[in-house]
Amino acid sequence: KAGVTQTPRYLIKTRGQQVTLSCSPISGHRSVSWYQQTPGQGLQFLFEYFSETQRNKGNFPGRFSGRQFSNSRSEMNVSTLELGDSALYLCASSLGDRARSGNTIYFGEGSWLTVV
């Protein structure tokens, strides 16, 4: 069974540009969540989608947005990139509605974004 797949794995963008990252969850999983990982801030929750609806959102500015499609695939978008947005962006999926009730979250390998 394939794991969580994220594309692209690496990308470099210029400050002020926008970027879209894609995520394909594990087959059958309906919940997708996104995280930002940086050396200074650790792992931080961005947002979560379940059945195409955003269920929860972390403390990030409105430049960070996402969506989920009917096939459970998800995309996240960051507009007006800043140098501080350089990070590893991780997507994760779970069978049901998140880690509550014991739904295990499985992570992808991440997308490395460098903003120059």
Next chain:
Amino acid sequence: LAKTTQPVSMDSYEGQEVNITCSHNNIATNDYITWYQQFPSQGPRFIIQGYKTKVTNEVASLFIPADRKSSTLSLPRVSLSDTAVYYCLVAAGNKLTFGGGTRVLVKP
């Protein structure tokens, strides 16, 4: 809101048992704790998950005391390949809170 803390780092030797504790507060009786292992340039990999007492699988054990103010990941007989960063994740209500990660170095 659960605030989770872990030791920043710990060293061990091959064949030893490694215990990593995650301290958290204000979690309910059915809030789950999950542990992940992360290698450089890779996503976190699931190790074990539970919400009470003790859970064991083929690679680790998870101990959660009755007061639920902490949880301990136990890795029996570590090898060099267990050198990684280990994260605890507390799912409390609608909140997901990660610990800061514990960098484990296994020495020969």
